[in-house]
Amino acid sequence: DQQVKQNSPSLSVQEGRISILNCDYTNSMFDYFLWYKKYPAEGPTFLISISSIKDKNEDGRFTVFLNKSAKHLSLHIVPSQPGDSAVYFCAAGGARGGADGLTFGKGTHLIIQP
Amino acid sequence: ETGVTQTPRHLVMGMTNKKSLKCEQHLGHNAMYWYKQSAKKPLELMFVYNFKEQTENNSVPSRFSPECPNSSHLFLHLHTLQPEDSALYLCASSQNGGVGTQYFGPGTRLLVL
Numbered sequence: 429d430q431q432v433k434q435n436s437p438s439l440s441v442q443e444g445r446i447s448i449l450n451c452d453y454t455n456s457m458f459d460y461f462l463w464y465k466k467y468p469a470e471g472p473t474f475l476i477s478i479s480s481i482k483d484k485n486e487d488g489r490f491t492v493f494l495n496k497s498a499k500h501l502s503l504h505i506v507p508s509q510p511g512d513s514a515v516y517f518c519a520a521g522g523a524r525g526g527a528d529g530l531t532f533g534k535g536t537h538l539i540i541q542p
Numbered sequence: 543e544t545g546v547t548q549t550p551r552h553l554v555m556g557m558t559n560k561k562s563l564k565c566e567q568h569l570g571h572n573a574m575y576w577y578k579q580s581a582k583k584p585l586e587l588m589f590v591y592n593f594k595e596q597t598e599n600n601s602v603p604s605r606f607s608p609e610c611p612n613s614s615h616l617f618l619h620l621h622t623l624q625p626e627d628s629a630l631y632l633c634a635s636s637q638n639g640g641v642g643t644q645y646f647g648p649g650t651r652l653l654v655l
């Protein structure tokens with residue numbers, strides 16, 4: 429039973445437009461959420477995180493939104509650039525900020541079209 | 543050397559072989575993790591070490607044996623693996639008790655024949 433779900437295996441967006449990646453979770457004990465980006469033959473790279481006490485966190489072109497009541501988070505990338513083409517993983521951790529290990533979604537492959 | 547490094551990057555082994563994966567972190571962290579990523583599956587947590595003590599074993603078969611001699615090094619000893627154990631094995635580290643952001647190594651691509 430997947431506790432973190434990314435229902436879109438892939439997403440294609442035109443360069444310069446906004447990319448929106450979605451993630452749903454089922455475990456209400458999750459307290460800390462992260463987005464990772466992964467290129468082929470590399471490990472996941474941390475992008476941005478948000479704790480459950482917030483509903484938004486912004487870092488440059490990346491913004492993560494958290495809707496706790498809906499158990500939903502999303503990653504917005506604006507404007508999208510060709511280098512953003514990668515697989516994006518949503519991850520969630522428990523009360524210790526994920527220090528006990530993270531639960532990951534299957535990933536969404538983002539393709540930025542020129 | 544910076545970040546989290548893993549060796550080897552690629553490994554092919556037979557079912558009767560014994561091999562070890564190595565992870566080293568240069569970030570001053572004191573928690574380390576092993577994850578497994580199989581094809582078309584999410585990353586799955588295998589083991590967690592906090593201050594060199596194993597605090598999590600996520601129902602991993604005994605043919606996988608972790609070792610954490612100090613807070614900078616983590617090993618995964620492999621023996622009598624099965625073909626379905628073929629996967630990408632990722633190591634991560636984090637600052638225990640902090641916000642929990644984990645930093646990953648590049649992974650070891652394992653093929654069991």
